[in-house]
Amino acid sequence: MTPRVSKVWTSCYSEAFLSSVEVQVLLRNGLPRFDIIGLPKNMIREGKDRIYSALSHLGIELPSKKILVNLNPADRPKEGSHFDLPILIGILKCLGHLSSGENDKDFYWGELQLDGNIRPLEDHLAHLLFAHQARASRLLLSQDKAELDSLQSFLSPRIQNIRNVADIFMCPSSPSLVVKASNSMDRVTRQWLDEDATNAKWSQLLGSSEQFLFWSLVSLGRHHVLVEGPPGVGKSSWCQALGELQRPLPPHLWWSRYQFQSRQKCRELKDLWNPPFEAPHHSSSRAAIIGGGHAQVLAGSMTRAHLGILFLDELPEYHRDLLEALREPLESKSITIARRGLSQQLPADMQLLAAMNPCGCGYYQSKKTCHCVPGEMYRYRQRVSEPLRDRFHWKVYWKYEAQKPLPEYKLCKLRDRLISAERQPPAPLGHLYLPTRLSARQQRLWLDKLSIYSRWKHCSEIGPTEVREFEDFSAQIEGLDKGHEAISIKRMEGER
Ligand SMILES: [Zn+2]
Incomplete structure (x- = not known):
């Protein structure tokens, strides 16, 4: 038996944050009407005509019944033209043209056009990430392995035309967007x-090695x-x-x-x-x-x-x-x-x-x-x-x-050093300080030393002599900088 109430999901911004919206569609006896409730703004209400036209493209005639669409939770205003597609899919499910598991949490976004094409959401990536967080079971996207190459194809909407709408349901357990952290990182x-130095901002940069x-x-x-x-x-x-x-x-x-x-x-x-x-x-x-x-x-x-x-x-x-x-x-x-x-x-x-x-x-x-x-x-x-x-x-x-432009500080090289500095285990010194309020000369001295002792250079280059030297130098600087706050530049694990 065809289910009378169908549910699909979408998301929209409300009260500053992105939140999920459950689109419930009910077909019931009564005079033929199409109502959308749950504080929809005009953009969503106008979608009714686009949905009618999409249904006619699919050759589906609506039974002479009342269609009621509820956007849950009903107490938050909703807006966006991307509600067209979830409402259409909700209707198709309700009519029995599409089917999915009872507990599936399917997310859809898309604005229908009169020629049957679907205009994707402008910032669909944000919504996709949201759906991923919300444990969507189907994302209108395909597969799989979370390799970055496939991620691109994977993040662009898979159907361009409503005629292909049934394709989404062909593979009933299409896995959701799983980004395997380590791999993709x-x-x-x-x-x-x-990426390198075709970068306009960087190629014109002048400076000294201290800078x-x-x-x-x-x-x-x-x-x-x-x-x-x-x-x-x-x-x-x-x-x-x-x-x-x-x-x-x-x-x-x-x-x-x-x-x-x-x-x-x-x-x-x-x-x-x-x-x-x-x-x-x-x-x-x-x-x-x-x-x-x-x-x-x-x-x-x-x-x-x-x-x-x-x-x-x-x-x-x-x-x-x-x-x-x-x-x-x-x-x-x-x-x-x-x-x-x-x-x-x-x-x-x-x-x-x-x-x-x-x-x-x-x-x-x-x-x-x-x-x-x-x-x-x-x-x-x-x-x-x-x-x-x-x-x-x-x-x-x-x-x-x-x-002057310094060739040894090309963007790609600097990026490379930053990445390796970040990956190295903390220097044997435990942590380093970046003292505030030093004179220009002291700053320069400090930077010279810091370049050696920070994880900027490989840890193996720091021996006991350097450690002692650094401690002396620290004491010296702290003497100069007495009473001023020193700020740790140690990057806390998981801080960012
Ligand atoms: Zn002046």
Whole structure:
């Protein structure tokens, strides 16, 4: 006997996060009608006509009964044109044209078109990951082995036309998206290392070997850095290029980037593992950076930069209250936003990079003459409060220096060294410190030493002499840096 109520699944964003929606279809006696209930927005209601046209393409005539579609849970508003396909499949199942197991949790997304084609969802990868989390039994996708090559074919929607809709049910136990972490991570890393220096941001990068080393260590430890310096020393280009040094995210973190609603779309496969780089302009509103909104809570740049980098260029130009709002999430790695009696916690584990001029005109302590009067300069610098400055692990001042492109620091080579530095077991020293507030000379000395003692070089190169030398040096630096906080650059297991 044909089941009277059929169930299929889909997902949509509601209250900032992606959540699943059960599409229940019921056929019952009564005047022929087609109703969709469960707080659908207009886009979903308009789908009725598209569904009628799809049914006529399939040559299926609806019985003169009442069709009732319920979108469960009914208390959350839903929107999106991708509800067409799940509703259509629900109807087909209800009519007995398609069948699946009683307990199958099948997810579908797709907008029907009048010619019978199916338009896939723009950010289908995010929804796929969600369904994977939700233990979907069928994903409108095929197979299998989770090798990266097959992943590509596997992530693009398998049916383009509703005529092939029955194909999905041909292999009744098609396994869901199983990403075998270890395998795919190796492939992802290899692909990342091969990507190389056709990269525009990187190929124009100038610097000294200390700068290359400094930024590599900053990337390795995900340190928050504030760079000051006159215009044209390369502050912004370095910060932007750092985005290219971010290591690919492991599979268990892919999902955490896309679970919340944002304008960020997951379109390509590499969007899954590339950590984000957000650089909002200083004219951006508070809600755009911190998160929030009127009707519902939307993620801001801070949340979109979760597991990646948030870069604020011309730091003093941002609104003061916005900058102050950054302080707490930098500590807690999340932000709680309250709206209309609801409160929503959004993740915000970002690395903060910021750049600023030393004064309003920008030329203080540089080759050109600074025209700022002391009061002006004071006010300019006060725009970035002391507590916020304290959140930065490193505050560096850059002067004009002879900078040149350094061939030994090509992007692929640097990436390769970062990966091997990360993979090596911790150095015998246990952990290393990146002291704050050193003079330029001390910083340079420190970097020289650090290049030897960090996992940057192979552990086997560190012998007892080096260990002793390092301890002496540490004591020396700590003497210089007395009273200042030292920050461990040891990367905690599983921290990221
Ligand atoms: Zn000035």
